[in-house]
Amino acid sequence: MHLNSDNEVILLGCSNGLDLDEQVRLKITSLYDCLVNEFDLKVHISPTIYIDPINNETHDATYRKEELYNALIDPNIKAIFDLSGETWR
Numbered sequence: 001m002h003l004n005s006d007n008e009v010i011l012l013g014c015s016n017g018l019d020l021d022e023q024v025r026l027k028i029t030s031l032y033d034c035l036v037n038e039f040d041l042k043v044h045i046s047p048t049i050y051i052d053p054i055n056n057e058t059h060d061a062t063y064r065k066e067e068l069y070n071a072l073i074d075p076n077i078k079a080i081f082d083l084s085g086e087t088w089r
Helices: 022-038 061-073
Strands: 008-012 042-045 077-082
Touching (some): 008 022, 008 061, 022 042, 061 077
Parallel strands (some): 008 042, 008 077
8 A cells, every 4th residue: 555645544443442641642642743744644543542531441342443434434544553452552
């Protein structure tokens, strides 16, 4: 796959949500800045990356499924980055 400048991408979480701690925040910010500044992409960030601040747990599976599905059917989204899992902790 080849991405062009001004393509739209989304960062989302398909499984376990990430804590909003400083280390994770820096990693996400660094990735976002790289995609925007170095690759000139338009980046959307789904709330499913992080744990739900209301109940302090990973977002409901139905909500995560809907976010992924909406990204898959959106003709403007050219790439999906799943940022869930232990490697981001």
